[in-house]
Amino acid sequence: MTTLMTVLGIIVFVLGLLFSIAWHELGHLSTAKLFGIRVPQYMVGFGPTIFSRRKGETEYGIKAIPLGGYIRMIGMFPPGDDGRIAARSTSPWRGMIEDARSAAFEELQPGDEKRLFYTRKPWKRVVVMFAGPFMNLVLAVVIFLGVMMTFGINTQTTTVGTVSKCVIKASADADTDTCPKGAKDSPAKAAGLRPGDRIVAFNGHPTDDWSTLQTDIRNGIGEATITVERDGVRKDLHAVLVENEVAKTDGRGGYVEGETVKAGFLGFTPASGVVKQSFGESVERMGTMVQDGVDSLVALPSKIPDLWDATFGDGERKADSPMGVVGAARVGGEIPNLDIPPSQQVATMLFLVAGFNLSLFLFNMLPLLPLDGGHIAGALWESVRRHFARLFRRPDPGPFDVAKLMPVAYVVAGIFICFTLLVLIADVVNPVRIT
Known part of the structure; x- marks a missing residue:
């Protein structure tokens, strides 16, 4: 069953990947056609073609390797300085330039002179090229x-998950369930904070956001009143926050790995839960x-x-x-x-x-x-x-x-x-x- 679910997950992701690629190329295709540029091909994937169908002047298809996609527009590059589309050179670097230029005119047909990509105004070319990434951004x-x-989304809440037994530095290599000799009780334990308590206010200020509560605690060294909701009843707990070495935060409720700062310490770990935003x-x-x-x-x-x-x-x-x-x-x-x-x-x-x-x-x-x-x-x-x-x-x-x-x-x-x-x-x- 596990293998079946794994394969299913991979298939779902690959389908999402193919849709994302197709959606990207649709941005290029739609704006190119809007500005009158001829597009011979619209392909999702690379390598051998698995399926294709021509509709109008464009061939639409899927290729074997789902690692990208492309549309081919006529005249992506202008002719050379001599006005010619291709002029061979023995220089390998020059050869790269000429090969790219010739590929841009591979399927040139009578009447395409006014439908070339490079002949469009710069702002139109910006729109065509930006439309693909923009479609990904929109999605x-x-x-x-x-x-x-x-x-x-799963996020940290103001509900208490666990309560620290004592005051321990964040950098200390200690068992969290065993307090070192002489360690003081954590302010949270001393105040009577329990797992499952939901903190609804800090020093009289209502709070329902962990990041804000975390900041208030770190800036609140000294006496503090913590209002919790326990079994449907609100209760005020009184704690004395102490300065301690704690993990540095990223300002959004998370932590910066390996870095510590001196700040206010209460001594509990918030519970996580799925919260609609x-x-x-x-x-x-x-x-x-x-x-x-x-x-x-x-x-x-x-x-x-x-x-x-x-x-x-x-x-x-x-x-x-x-x-x-x-x-x-x-x-x-x-x-x-x-x-x-x-x-x-x-x-x-x-x-x-x-x-x-x-x-x-x-x-x-x-x-x-x-x-x-x-x-x-x-x-x-x-x-x-x-x-x-x-x-x-x-x-x-x-x-x-x-x-x-x-x-x-x-x-x-x-x-x-x-x-x-x-x-x-x-x-x-x-x-x-x-x-």
Whole structure:
């Protein structure tokens, strides 16, 4: 049964992956057709074609390897300086440029001269290239907000989970169930706080948010009144918070691994529970996820040594380690076997797909060819050049020849391929597990 559920989870994730890719390419396709650009192909996947059907001037199909997708637009790059589409050269770098240029005109037909991508105004090309990643962003936002507001998310609450017996530094290597000799009782224990109590107010200020309560406790050294709800009855408890070495927080209720600070200490661990979020709370959490995604993308190069050590050495695969499609599929296979309610299994799977879409958006917005962001940067640069030419009454410089950047694009693509292979091997030999 476990194997069957694992396979089912993988299939569900792969279907979500294929939909996300198709949705991305639909953004490019719809805006390209809107601006009159001819699109011969719309494909989901790479490699051999499994299925295809032509409708109008476009062939729609699915390929064997579900690791991406593409649409082919006529005239992605302008002709060379001599006006020719292809002119051979013995230089390998020049050959890359000319090959890319010729591929952009492979299926040129009579009448296509006015339907080429590069002939569209820069802002239209920006719209076409941005539409794909934007579709992923829209899908991620809709799923994230929908899940948080409908299913709820597992979060720390103001309900007491466990009460510390004594005051122990966060850095102390001690058994939490055994107090060191001479250790004082924790303020929570001394005040009579019990597991299951729901803290509803702190020093007279109502609270239903763990992050806010955590901040109040850390800033509240000295006497404090804690109002709890116990068995349906509200009761005031009086505690004297002490200064202690505690784990550093990230400002959102979580903790920064390995870092400590001096702050107020009460001495209890909050219970976790599934809590539905309001629209405002969901938007705030969504903003945090985007910021975390950007930070992770920026920090990606610094994580490669640990990833290498976890793949080819005896290093531990960290929870925030980069993960590829294979790793995400394995996580998708674990979700149906989690010991959580079915509704939360569905929510977790949706979160996985939403996270993949958010990553697609952020990654594709990097201003590097062959990514969408590279084409956007080229169109914006062309717009700037033409604006300055008009401002200083100089001749129109014409379209910016993005094809000249293809050697750089090949280098970038090579780096991406090597990184993808490293992540793939890591996902196989030392995968990230949510269990």
